[in-house]
Amino acid sequence: MKKEEKKNIFIDELINKMTIEEKIGQMYESTYTNGFITGPEFENDDVIKLIKKGLVGSIIGQYDNEVIYQLQKTAVEETRLHIPLFFANDIIHGCRTIFPIPLALACTWNPKLVENCAAVAAKESRNSGVQLVFSPVADLARDPRWGRVMEGYGEDPYLASKMTRSLIRGYQGKELYNENTVAACVKHYAGYGAVSGGRDYNSVDMSLDTFYNYYLPPFMEATKNDVKMVMTSFNTFNGIPATCNSFLLRDILKKKLKFKGVVISDYTASDELIKHKVCKDEEEVAYKSIMAGLDHEMVSRSYINQLKKFSNDEKILNYINDSVRRILNLKYDLGLFDNPYLGIHIDFEKYWLLPAYLDQAYLAANESITLLENRILPLNKEDHVLFIGPFIDTKRLVGAWAGKVDHNYCKSLIEELANTNYHYDYFKGCEINSDFNTKGLEEKILKNDKIVLLLGEDQWESGENKSKTNLELSDIQYQLLDYVIKFNKPTILLIHAGRPLILSRIKKLYEERKIDAVMYNWFLGTMSSKSIIHTLYGINNPSAKLTMSFPYNVGQIPIYYNHLPTGRPKENGISDDYRTRYLDAPNDALYPFGYGLSYSKFIYKNLILKSEILEKELSFSIEVLNDSSYAGYETIEVYIECMNDIVSRPINELKNFKKLWFLPHETKVVEFVIKRNDLNYVVNSKNHIACGTYGLKVGPNSIDTIVKYFTVK
Ligand code: NOJ
DSSP: OOHHHHHHHHHHHHHHHOOHHHHHHHTEEEOOTTOOOSSOOOOOTTHHHHHHTTOOOEEESOOOHHHHHHHHHHHHHSSSSOOOOEEEEOOSSOSSSOOOOHHHHHTTOOHHHHHHHHHHHHHHHHTTTOOEEOOOBOOOOOOTTSGGGGGSOOSOHHHHHHHHHHHHHHHHOSOSSSTTOOEEEEEEETTGGGOGGGOTTOOBOOOHHHIIIIISHHHHHHHHTTOSEEEEOSSEETTEEGGGOHIIIIIIIIIISOOOSEEEOOTTTTTHHHHTTSOSSHHHHHHHHHHHTOOBEESOOHHHHHGGGGTTSHHHHHHHHHHHHHHHHHHHHTTTTTOTTTTOOTTGGGGSSOHHHHHHHHHHHHHHOEEEEESSOSOOTTOEEEEESTTTTOSOOSOSSOTTOOGGGSOOHHHHHTTSOOEEEEEOOOOSSSOOOOTTHHHHHHHOSEEEEEEEOOGGGSSTTOOOSOOSOOHHHHHHHHHHHTTOOOEEEEEEOSSOOOOHHHHHHHHTTSOOEEEEOOOOOTTHHHHHHHHHTTSSOOOOOOSSOBOSSGGGOSOOSSOOOOSSOOBTTBOOSGGGSOSSSOSSOSBOTTOOBOSSOEEEEEEEESOSEESSEEEEEEEEEEOSSOOEEEEEEEEEEEOOOSSOOOSOEEEEEEEEEEOTTOEEEEEEEEEGGGGOEEETTEEEOOOEEEEEEEESSSSSOEEEEEEEO
């Protein structure tokens, strides 16, 4: 008998044996005391009782293996049908070995590397008793005020889709029935990245075509790659909260995208339907949610308290059966019916932080560091360097949502420097927001050749519920910067942040030659410090490129590269006219999408199209020269601009990229193919490929491209 058939028979038989209460019980995900959660905590004395009655399907937020084991034992041994639980956690960029924050990982433009990171996170998670991770975060983000931009992959649907796919592949592997893989849950469906004003949990209003062309594609990619779970978002989507939005859940996800996995709510998002004022009470919450297609409630109890009432209605009963089948399918795929204790180890710590995992974290950190300005790096090992700033002695460089991190396993920059033979000294100068103190600093500055200044925001200033309206460095840090640059020493600025910060003032200082390099470090995970030092001293050649546009100031937000043209576009790239810019700032980004420097110098030339007409596909090549003595990676980016369509089209759309390793002075002819289907664009909710002229743009970022034209017939 085929595997799938065997599974169906097993699940049919099980469902036939279940009471309506037991079915609804599977639809509940509970917290358990001492869990690791981000919402309100509940008194959960009754959880054990509920498990025994078969009224709990899964548990969120447990990392204690002894507890996981006991809860599983209760479910398996003390319930009528012995159905195991599954355990789900927020593993966003690593479990114990922490990788760079997702936004930084996206800047690697290296899908294979990202997949390998997810595979490590899967192994550490599964061997900690966790079978499902609440990742990837496929929310497109155009607004750095929103603290959750750090969790996703930036502003572009093509790149975010690639990253989403890599993470799912890394987590889920080829099959889930082993100790190396976990089920993935893509979130937050849908539109969450477009919350109004960047205020977390806020409403989202967008045209359906914007949804189909930008915000939906990463989720489509997730379903194509057999993601096992989708989490609804907290926001309303065009007036209706996502958690009870049947257009999003039933029509698009389950019907159109044929998603066969489990739809889970976000934490207490069902209860919040009352606060959204679309439900008057818990009974209506249960009714609207099941009608909309929600299978599994995270923490809210509307289903276990209310759903039975509606089960005489055949339609609702069918919906309940469908949801239960999805949940049992997941448990089956995870192998839980055969071995409910798979991966639950008492000595789980021995599965964490293995040397190969740390190597992977180091590689990922190296490729995530984004060099924004440079006329001085790398440092020489003979240099006498003074490290200054609030980040020099902290181990807290991993970023928010750092799984089961133990900061003791991370080294501060100073600790890492102690392992080197470099000539260095250090001085703190201030905390992130306080304690300015320069007593003794002058003497140290005068004694050293170069200064490395580490500034930024705290790792907990980004993440859930961490929206900000001021994206500048703190006043105290500017004070420290101003103090340091007075000495006119070669100065390198390193910035830690979970989002694009406003760097206009910094760029100006660079242009005035008061700062000589700017390196954006994001938060780089467990291996942060080693990677930063190796990059400063040229052991690593930086290669990351931005996946969110950096604004000049907060007033420019939302800002994104793939915007539509206006009727008064800038001419010949010049925008010094009132029609094409703000009175007090340009329209464009300070640092554009796709931008990032390397110690190598790459020169692009000879964009050659095999044909000027695209029928099925278009092949083309570009010559890229590494005009330097540094070996390094370069990402070659390919954009299109559709020149005439029935709707106005973005000035740039990323369609392909390749990241390649170049030896010193090496030239490569890099070949690409664009297929007809890659040109698809949704207009009036329908897929469509415009015929006519397109610009093909190839280059190192979204601005500095070589352009040629082709026609689609
Ligand atoms: C709320 C967050 O929005 C979501 O991303 C997370 O997975 C859940 N809490 C569970 O912690």
